[in-house]
Amino acid sequence: MTQSNASTKTTTNKKPQEKEEEQFKIRHVFAAFASLPRVLGLVWSTDKPLTLGMGLLSVVRGFIPAISVYITKEVIDSVVNAIRTTPHVTTMVWVFVGLQLVVNLLSQLFSTLSNIVQQLLQEKVSNRVQLLVLEKANTLDLSFFEDAEFYDKLRRASEEATYKPVQMISQTFDLLRTFITLFSMLLLLLQLAWWLALVAIIVPIPSFIANSRYGWIGYMRMRRESPERRMLLYLNRLMTTDDYNKEIKLFNLGNYFIERFHRLSDKFFEESKRIVARRYLTNFMWTGFSLITNSAIYVYVALQAVFDPRRVTLGSLTLYTQAVMQVGQNFQGVLDGISNTYENNLFVNTLFEFLEYKPVIVSPAKAQPVTSSNEIKGLEIEFRNVTFTYPGKDPETEATLKNVSFTLRPGEAIALVGRNGAGKTTMVKLLTRLYDPDEGQILIGGRDIKEYDLKALREEIGVIFQDYVRYYLSARENIGAGSIDQVENMNLINSAAQKSGAHSVVGELADGYDTLLGRWWNTGTQLSGGQWQKIALARAFMRDARILILDEPTSSL
Ligand SMILES: Nc1ncnc2c1ncn2[C@@H]1O[C@H](COP(=O)(O)OP(=O)(O)OP(=O)(O)O)[C@@H](O)[C@H]1O
Ligand SMILES: [Mg+2]
Structure with a gap:
């Protein structure tokens, strides 16, 4: 079932999505900021003191x-001043180096x-998101799980929930930090020449768009x-x-x-090769471009220090050049941060889309107690003109x-007989409200x-x-598990x-009822098919249920 759904989905969806790829617009990136409040809201509601600490830091x-x-800059200028004075006064050198x-x-x-705060916060948020996904999955109808598109979303949300929130938090706070560094460096540059600040901020833009x-x-x-x-x-x-494994061995399916x-x-690899190489080569080109620009600025400021040493001191030369480099780096950092935010946005959207699913099959507002009207032990079951079609059919x-x-x-104890696919299991699903009938009614008691x-x-x-x-x-x-309380x-x-x-089956196990079953664990014991069935059947006897349904699990008993 998964296979056919998977393949039809790719073929039918190919065209519109290829179109979307062409449709990349720079505004998509800025729209990404839409996710920031959601991300911060999520982090904030997970742990307020840690979030506050992280923000302040x-x-x-x-x-x-x-x-x-x-x-x-002050250290260098104080050294230059000390060289000029006779005898050399080095107090300021000590002060600035100390500072x-x-x-x-x-x-x-x-x-x-x-680092400490971030790690703790990341772990907490990651756990929280994973729990949110699990809790959501717990409330949803069976039909969701049998729907390929939904299932895809669930898988993505739950796989990404393990690592994405971690990335998201470090990237969000890094963005804030980088932005402040950029801003303060620009202030330093502005004091010297406004156009330096301007050039420094324009240079990284093409690289950002490509990225x-x-x-x-x-x-x-x-x-x-x-x-x-x-x-x-x-x-x-x-x-x-x-x-x-055993069937794969017997039918020799491994190689297939x-x-x-x-x-x-x-x-996948062929496609990656194409995209990855292009991505990084383009990036290299633009980085080269900004390196060349930075060198040109360096030469300009150095010449100023030579020909106009009173305006541009040796200390200022260092300040200029370091600030320009830092503006470049931090601007790039902010832009990368925006791309990351954008990817986080996509994750957050998938996550919230998933969390917004509502179960269709729910309890009524004024639920009735399940009691039989005629005080007989047991309950009457009636199907009245029930019609049902699986979703998508x-x-x-x-x-x-x-x-x-x-x-x-x-x-009454009855056996329902019908050919395969006649709808026997479906009737059980309807009776237990895993699905609701399209028409007709099912009555109990x-x-x-x-x-x-x-x-x-x-x-x-x-x-x-x-x-x-x-x-x-x-x-x-x-x-x-039949009655988990x-x-x-x-x-x-x-x-x-x-x-x-099942009692005799358990009696033969090394640790009795505490024996781990299955081969997944070191100490696990694997059971035979019939033994497993007896264990499963015991589950049905755990509850004091007035209706007992065995959907052929006892065929090998
Ligand atoms: N989740 C599902 N989605 C779509 N179609 C389904 C789904 N489950 C079952 N069907 C279809 O509904 C029909 C009835 O299935 P059902 O499992 O109720 O048969 P059954 O009588 O229990 O058969 P068997 O004797 O093989 O157990 C089958 O044609 C099957 O292909
Ligand atoms: Mg069946």
Whole structure:
């Protein structure tokens, strides 16, 4: 299913996205600043004192280079003055070198503090974002997970959530710091000649435009390739996960998958080669351009120091040149910062888009308790003219259920027989409200299931699906998962295991109920297919459910 969805998506989406690539406009970059309030809001709400500390440190550190450059000028001028006086008076040399030392020490201290604060803040925000994604995923309907486009977004949000917030924070505060350094350096330059400040700020602009353009192309490419990248991840998982290995060996699929991986990754590489080389060569060209300009300015100021030594002292020469270099570097830094902000913007947008999804299947405002009207133990189930088509399919020709009606009385045990794909599992999904029917009604205990609280309804139904989950956790947790509040209740777990026959399986395990199952862990024990089924069945017996549904998981019992 994933494969066909992935491939149709790339072919149908190719054209509009290629167009978007051409449409890179410089305004996109400035629009990126739209994300700054969101990023800062996220960071601020995660930890106020740390954010404040980080902001203050960035501001203070931003001023240090200008102060340092200014003191260097004073050191040199005081040395020149000391040379001129007889006898040589070196007091001022001592004072300025001392000041220089103090500033350097402070600078080190602030940068150390800033590292500490930043690391703590990054870890906290990263954890928070990952939790937000998990909590969101927890509320969403099954249909979201079966929708390729949504699934893509979920994957991107959750993968990037592990490292993007970290980058985002350092880049945002670096941007602030660099901006202040740039501003203070420009002030120093302005005192000497306004046009120096102007030249210094114009030179890095072309490089910035080129960089942003490549950033944009890179991002569009990532979006376009996302389904294929997922295929790479999937192939990787197929080849490296224990569950798939025996079939891959028996059917000799290894080389087939590896070949496929090879072709896909080669294709990505070819495209990277083209873009990466162009990006960095262009960058080199523009850097060369600014180096040449800086040298020209250097020569000009040096000649001034020679021919007009009273206006331009030796100290000023150092100040000029250092300030020009720093303006260039910091302006480049600010511009890079804007590109980064822009990429962060894209991440933040994906994240917030994801967080804005709302589940469709929810509890009603005034939920009814799940009780049977006639006080009989058990609940009546009725399907009334139920029609259902999976999302994306044609209701006329591809409906899974059409006008299905039947009634099951309390206490009845029935077996539903139908060919593969007839819709048996789908009926269970509808009964548990993983999906809602398009037409008709499903009633439990004489009431439409939509009137019940979702959680309460599901607690009344013990289901083991065909593709039940094998948790690579302890045997106790595997059974306790059926009623997670009772996961410590050994009496209940014991009796559920006895009912399903899992008790004897657990009895043979080295650590009994505390044995880790599956081969993922060093101490894990792998079970047979039938043993796993007994464990899963015990899960259904964990809850005091009045409806028990076994979707063929017991075929090998
Ligand atoms: N998530 C889904 N999205 C789209 N179509 C689906 C989805 N799940 C199932 N279908 C389709 O709905 C139909 C009914 O599937 P269902 O799983 O209910 O069959 P079943 O009766 O349980 O079959 P089996 O005996 O093989 O378990 C099938 O044609 C299947 O292709
Ligand atoms: Mg089925």
